Amino acid sequence: MRIAHNITALNAWRNLNLVSSQLGKSVEKISSGYRINKAADDPAGLVISENLRAEIAGMDQAINNTQDGISMIQTAEGALTEIHSLLDSMRALALHAANTAAVTSEAIAADQQQMDSAIDSINRIATTTAYAGKKLLDGSVGKKVEIKNTNIVATASVGQANAPGISYVKVVVTTAATKANLGLSTGLHFTSAGQTVKDAGGLATGSTTTLNINGVSVTISGGMTASAVKSAINTALAASGVSIRAYFMSAGSISDFGNISESNSSGYLALVYTGGYGDDYLIDLYDSGGIIVDTGAGTFTHHARGTNIGGYFEYKRVDNSGTTYTHVNATGDGLTLEGNDDTALDGLQITLNSGYNAAATYTDVVRLYGDTTQFQIGADQGETYSFTIGNMTPSELGSDYTTNHDAGQRGLLALKTGGDYALASDPQSAIEVIDEAISDVSNERAKLGAIQAQVLESNYRNLGITRENLQASESRIRDVDMAKEMMEFTKNNVLTQAATAMLAQANTLPNTVLTLLR
Known part of the structure; x- marks a missing residue:
């Protein structure tokens, strides 16, 4: 029998340290909910998990960016809807003025005043409609x-x-x-x-x-x-x-x-x-x-x-x-x-x-x-979508029909008082210019609607599905399996108590030497 070194106690102490360390890791995992809390827990898993986390964060921002794009188009489309209404009323005025057999010059003059006001309203809408400080319909987004x-x-x-x-x-x-x-x-x-x-x-x-x-x-x-x-x-x-x-x-x-x-x-x-x-x-x-x-x-x-x-x-x-x-x-x-x-x-x-x-x-x-409108609609470099919004100002709407550019009478401006196609001068041409303008606005709305429905909203749904799958992958790698970890915790807790008891018993073994010394 030896008393200088208590090998049995050392063995119990070593096992107690091991199970105490494992018990501490189990407590860390259960309390955090993560299987990987530091690189030492799973180096390879950490690399994959961090890459997935970066991708998920990018997906979150891409979803927000796509929503911004949808909101921008909705803002522009709402303004174009109002321009459409104004053009419809302008066309009615032109048709009324063209009915020269039953319309007096005073009535045509009144119609012209309404026409001028409608054109001014279109100009105001086109030059002031903005999203996040960026004008949408004045041609600058193009x-x-x-x-x-x-x-x-x-x-x-x-x-x-x-x-x-x-x-x-x-x-x-x-x-x-x-x-x-x-x-x-x-x-x-x-x-x-x-x-x-x-x-x-x-x-x-x-x-x-x-x-x-x-x-x-x-x-x-x-x-x-x-x-x-x-x-x-x-x-x-x-x-x-x-x-x-x-x-x-x-x-x-x-x-x-x-x-x-x-x-x-x-x-x-x-x-x-x-x-x-x-x-x-x-x-x-x-x-x-x-x-x-x-x-x-x-x-x-x-x-x-x-x-x-x-x-x-x-x-x-x-x-x-x-x-x-x-x-x-x-x-x-x-x-x-x-x-x-x-x-x-x-x-x-x-x-x-x-x-x-x-x-x-x-x-x-x-x-x-x-100044093209570009949205980052993906989580990686280069995953962008760009589109343009046409110039919806009166000088551009219907401009394919008008030709007198030097006098500043392009597009709907030719329909204002004193213009080549004012109601008192040429209501038939005014109707054609308005029809051309309506076609311009309709085509622009159709283009924006297609972008919203087929590109941005589709991308939004796809990003949501992709993010969900990436999150599931990251969870499988990084999150702790609570049932399994509770099993490990219980096992290590019992072993810790047993090791503690055995260490106490091992520490009492040298006392038996005293019986030999009596």
Whole structure:
């Protein structure tokens, strides 16, 4: 028998420590409800669980974001509903005014007052409807397209066009090549992907202007087609003996702007050239200001702002990074008109030379940027949805029908007092403009409704199901099985009591040595 070391007591003490530790872990798990409270409990399970927790937190925010998107659309759609009601009442007024056989001028004047008030109300709704401080119907929530700043360096002059406006173009023949740096900075804004930007200038139908070309006067009437203008110029110049000619370059075409697609803020969307390699596409340059995009005719007309430009530029193609693939080397050989025979003349390009070659580098790309409505509707990077809300202001509603843009009479504005389609002037055209506006609003509401029902609400339901499944997975990994853990707790509690009793008994064993010492 030994008294220096009580091995039996040490063994009981070690077992007591083990079961006490296990009992403590059971108490921690039962009291917290988690099987994993620290990395040591289950390192691999902790990694999976934390990843799932991050995904669940992302799902929660994505659900909130989707609800925000639904609320935004509901706000916009509610305002559009009121605009629809106003348009319906405006149409009734126009129909009443069109009944000229039974309506007095005083009644038409009263109808016009109501029409003006309704248009003002539409403008107020469109310019003030907002969600979280962002205007929804004034065109700011939509695609914006800008023309990148452009530099043109001409190494030879082939004629200078002095164009204070499309109503007067004078071409002066030069006899010596001069180097010039012509800087351009132009901009274009689309309020929605499908909008057509139309001629911001030009002659009104029925008016005339005179082109003075090298001393030869040519009279042009508003509403003439490009073909008629070409013929008039060629006829006048041929009679004067001037050796120049007018012709059209139409072998290629530019992709329809109505099909513009979404792009991030750092990328550029090229005007993709679809003609053959040898086909020329002329870009119109003059200083009346503005840009014309004619999706119906497939032409892209580029006007310089405040710069006198003479030249003949060949446009090849630009990639999505904004790189121009072709440097232009062109020879001007006559008077060139750019346009289409079957459309009214949008713009005029005059090129007149004395046998000099023109060499130029032209860089011009279209970039989509900013202010599209984008919602993060998923829990991971890139899981976004973007959409646009069209411009519902009076100047845009029904604008496909109206043409007098210079006078500020686009869209419904042409129906106001003094407008081209005021009730006293042309109630039939007013009806057509209103019908076009109703179609615009209906299409916008249908688009927003489809986005809400088929995209956002569907995504909301899917996120809820996905979150539930992720939470179940995380629970299976991290949560404690209470029944199993209570069983472990009971076992460890009994073992702790037994170990404590045995340790007490083991500590009394050395006392038996005293009987030998008596």
